[in-house]
Amino acid sequence: MIELRRLHRFFGVTRAVNDISFEVARGEVFGYIGPNGAGKTTSMRILATLELPTYGDAMVDGFSCINDPDRVRRRLGFMPDYFGTYSDVNCYEYLDFFARSYGLIGRERHRALQRTMAFTGLDILAEKPIRGLSKGMKQRLCLGRAMIHDPAVLILDEPANGLDPRARIELREMIRQLAADGKTVLVSSHILTELAEMCDRVGIVERGQLLAVGSVEEIQKQQQPHREVRIRVLEGSALVANFLGTKPDVSAIRTVGEEIRFSHIGDRASEAQLLKELVLAGFQVAEFVSEVKSLEDVFLAVTKGAVQ
Numbered sequence: 001m002i003e004l005r006r007l008h009r010f011f012g013v014t015r016a017v018n019d020i021s022f023e024v025a026r027g028e029v030f031g032y033i034g035p036n037g038a039g040k041t042t043s044m045r046i047l048a049t050l051e052l053p054t055y056g057d058a059m060v061d062g063f064s065c066i067n068d069p070d071r072v073r074r075r076l077g078f079m080p081d082y083f084g085t086y087s088d089v090n091c092y093e094y095l096d097f098f099a100r101s102y103g104l105i106g107r108e109r110h111r112a113l114q115r116t117m118a119f120t121g122l123d124i125l126a127e128k129p130i131r132g133l134s135k136g137m138k139q140r141l142c143l144g145r146a147m148i149h150d151p152a153v154l155i156l157d158e159p160a161n162g163l164d165p166r167a168r169i170e171l172r173e174m175i176r177q178l179a180a181d182g183k184t185v186l187v188s189s190h191i192l193t194e195l196a197e198m199c200d201r202v203g204i205v206e207r208g209q210l211l212a213v214g215s216v217e218e219i220q221k222q223q224q225p226h227r228e229v230r231i232r233v234l235e236g237s238a239l240v241a242n243f244l245g246t247k248p249d250v251s252a253i254r255t256v257g258e259e260i261r262f263s264h265i266g267d268r269a270s271e272a273q274l275l276k277e278l279v280l281a282g283f284q285v286a287e288f289v290s291e292v293k294s295l296e297d298v299f300l301a302v303t304k305g306a307v308q
């Protein structure tokens with residue numbers, strides 16, 4: 001549904017986007033992560049047809065942002081990182097204005113407004129003037145504005161910026177719900193942990209370049225192919241250590257009391273197989289924990305902290 005094809009955008013000597021390519025499938029939530037100035041906003045603005053690339057192209061549902069901007073706009077909702085809200089209108093009037101701008105009329109517009117206000121939880125605040133809304137509610141309103149024409153693709157530029165923990169969780173749930181409804185979502189952030197739970201895949205960008213792409217687990221595997229595993233048995237840890245020593249994908253075995261730690265090369269399935277073998281060998285395994293690097297760790301391993 002989204003495709004960046006060798007996308008470039010230069011501003012003078014600044015290579016804001018420098019040869020970025022990736023694809024996002026229907027119903028997927030893709031996290032676009034990078035430090036300030038990495039090029040996230042610029043590539044999202046190109047997808048939203050607000051900016052033209054220097055080279056390359058960006059596609060939405062198969063339509064080019066350069067050659068077919070009107071078709072792209074029909075299929076895409078964009079929530080910018082800074083958005084203007086008209087403070088003297090109420091929530092209903094604000095969304096109604098955008099519904100009319102998208103050419104929705106009559107019953108269709110009414111249904112779009114009902115659907116959007118119910119989804120964003122703004123139905124109870126329909127009459128409230130925008131100047132009286134909290135930051136979290138304004139963010140919901142802006143999400144509502146981006147989805148009023150029921151687009152297949154949503155581009156959300158740092159939507160969680162400045163939200164309190166509860167509002168962040170609510171936003172995450174709304175994004176997951178959109179994906180469950182078949183929408184494709186590209187969401188950016190420089191707050192890494194915030195994206196880990198809501199994204200199917202992430203792309204890490206820095207200085208206009210895509211440094212890594214895939215699920216957090218895949219990127220973690222590329223960075224460090226083995227995982228640290230910690231197991232606890234009720235008794236016989238020395239025997240377990242001997243048993244593990246016979247396995248070719250296990251190394252660096254350490255025993256502390258009834259706890260055994262080791263490095264394991266393999267995926268989740270081979271870990272589960274190892275656990276099964278331990279249990280079948282008669283060991284009473286009380287705990288089996290595999291430590292996956294957090295998104296934060298992956299990000300630090302991939303990026304260099306460079307700015308331009």
Ligand SMILES: Nc1ncnc2c1ncn2[C@@H]1O[C@H](COP(=O)(O)OP(=O)(O)OP(=O)(O)O)[C@@H](O)[C@H]1O
Nearest residue numbers: 011014016034035036037038039040041042043308
């Ligand atoms: N219109 C412009 N003119 C000149 N330089 C620009 C322009 N827009 C962006 N840049 C530069 O391009 C680079 C990438 O900026 P961009 O806003 O895309 O990054 P970002 O990853 O979205 O960062 P942030 O998290 O701060 O929003 C930066 O160095 C920025 O200064």
